[in-house]
Amino acid sequence: MSGIQSKFVRSFWIVLALLFAADLVLIIRYAPDERSMGVIQKIFYLHLPVAINTFLACLTTFVASIAYLWQRKGWWDDLAAAAARVAVQLCAVVLATGMIWGRAAWGVWWTWSPRLTFSLILFLLYVVYLVIRSSVEGRERRAVIGSVYAIIAFLDVPLVWLSARLLPDIHPGSVQLEPAMKLTLAASFVPVTLLAVGLIFTRFVLNRTDSVPRNSAQANAPRDVRTMPLIAGVKAIRYTDGAL
Amino acid sequence: MNDYVLAAYTIGLLLLWGYAASMWLECRAAARRHVEVRQTKGGLP
Numbered sequence: 001m002s003g004i005q006s007k008f009v010r011s012f013w014i015v016l017a018l019l020f021a022a023d024l025v026l027i028i029r030y031a032p033d034e035r036s037m038g039v040i041q042k043i044f045y046l047h048l049p050v051a052i053n054t055f056l057a058c059l060t061t062f063v064a065s066i067a068y069l070w071q072r073k074g075w076w077d078d079l080a081a082a083a084a085r086v087a088v089q090l091c092a093v094v095l096a097t098g099m100i101w102g103r104a105a106w107g108v109w110w111t112w113s114p115r116l117t118f119s120l121i122l123f124l125l126y127v128v129y130l131v132i133r134s135s136v137e138g139r140e141r142r143a144v145i146g147s148v149y150a151i152i153a154f155l156d157v158p159l160v161w162l163s164a165r166l167l168p169d170i171h172p173g174s175v176q177l178e179p180a181m182k183l184t185l186a187a188s189f190v191p192v193t194l195l196a197v198g199l200i201f202t203r204f205v206l207n208r209t210d211s212v213p214r215n216s217a218q219a220n221a222p223r224d225v226r227t228m229p230l231i232a233g234v235k236a237i238r239y240t241d242g243a244l
Numbered sequence: 245m246n247d248y249v250l251a252a253y254t255i256g257l258l259l260l261w262g263y264a265a266s267m268w269l270e271c272r273a274a275a276r277r278h279v280e281v282r283q284t285k286g287g288l289p
Contacts, residue, residue, distance in 0.1 A: 013264070020257070043252040050256065089263045096259065097252045104248035195260060202267050209274050 012198060019191040031184040043101040044175075045184055049192035051094045055157055057087035057196060058126070062154035065147035075204075077143035078211055080150055082203035084129050086196060091123040106170060114163035115171040122160055125153040139211065 027045045034041035060083035068076035098116070103109045110116065129149055136142040164171045177185065 024253070039246045040248055042246075042249050046253060046256045050260075086263075089259065093256045093259045097256045100248050100252040100255070104246070195264070199264060199267065202264075202271065206267065206270055206274060209278075 012194075016191060016194050016198065019194065023188050023191050026184050026187055030180060032178060032180055034181075037105055040101065040104045043097055043104075045188040046192075047094060047097045047101060048185065049189045050090050050097070052189070053192055053196040054087055054090040054094055054122075055161070056193075057083045057090055057200065058122070058154055058157050060200065061087060061126075061129075061150045062157075065150040068143055068147045069151075074139070074143070074211060075208065077147065078207035079200075079204050080147065081130075081133060082207050083200050084126050084150065085203055086199045088123065088126045088130065089199070090196060091119070091126065095119060095123060111170060113170045114167040115160060115169050118156060118160040118163050122153075122156045125156055129153055 023045075027042055031042060031045065033039050061080045064076045064080035064083065067073075068080060098119070099109050102111065102116075129146065132149055133142055133146050136145050163169060165174070
């Protein structure tokens with residue numbers, strides 16, 4: 001069983017890499033150049049899917065934090081932390097690709113427009129979340145403080161979403177796309193979303209292995225401890241008391 | 245392909261796959277620790 005799972009995980013990452021390669025071919029060969037911006041607009045096919053997945057990762061942290069405060073189960077907190085770490089990484093990609101696009105389209109690397117400002121605040125809020133988690137002693141205390149903070153931090157997500165629609169902003173709130181552009185955009189969502197899910201899941205399982213004190217856990221492990229293979233054949237301890 | 249587009253995709257994909265690679269290394273280290281603990285404790289059930 002574990003061999004099959006291990007093969008599945010390895011296949012997942014290989015297929016994902018191939019999907020990214022196919023998507024790049026689609027972007028370069030199939031997607032037409034936009035009329036006003038030209039080839040620069042092709043940054044959009046990476047920028048938007050990663051931005052939407054950033055929101056989804058933030059939403060996962062938000063929901064998992066609420067669930068933790070409600071049920072007090074450690075794995076909700078581990079899921080919240082995993083999604084937040086991935087959200088920071090995705091948000092860094094959004095900011096980097098956005099800055100490059102801004103330099104090419106507007107002539108500046110950065111401008112304090114509402115959407116850009118709220119996006120930077122979102123990045124910083126989740127970096128602070130990770131800093132808070134690493135600086136608070138005690139697992140339960142860390143989980144409670146982290147959960148409350150994550151719920152408040154999520155309030156910035158609707159601000160990022162709505163800012164370009166409701167406020168005067170250099171950043172476009174919505175765009176008109178040709179059918180070929182829509183198809184390329186839809187195709188780009190597939191590998192980026194799968195990557196985000198894969199990263200959150202892997203981070204989550206790593207968090208679960210880290211959150212169990214290693215020596216005492218091994219010594220006190222119940223008879224029916226199972227192992228769960230991850231990428232590279234890693235085995236994480238899984239307890240049957242409902243912890244994972 | 246335009247230089248800006250090339251730069252955006254290079255940096256973006258490096259950040260995403262670099263993070264995935266770092267987690268892969270973390271998983272390997274965790275697996276190694278797990279095997280070491282199993283050996284010192286005489287093996288888990």
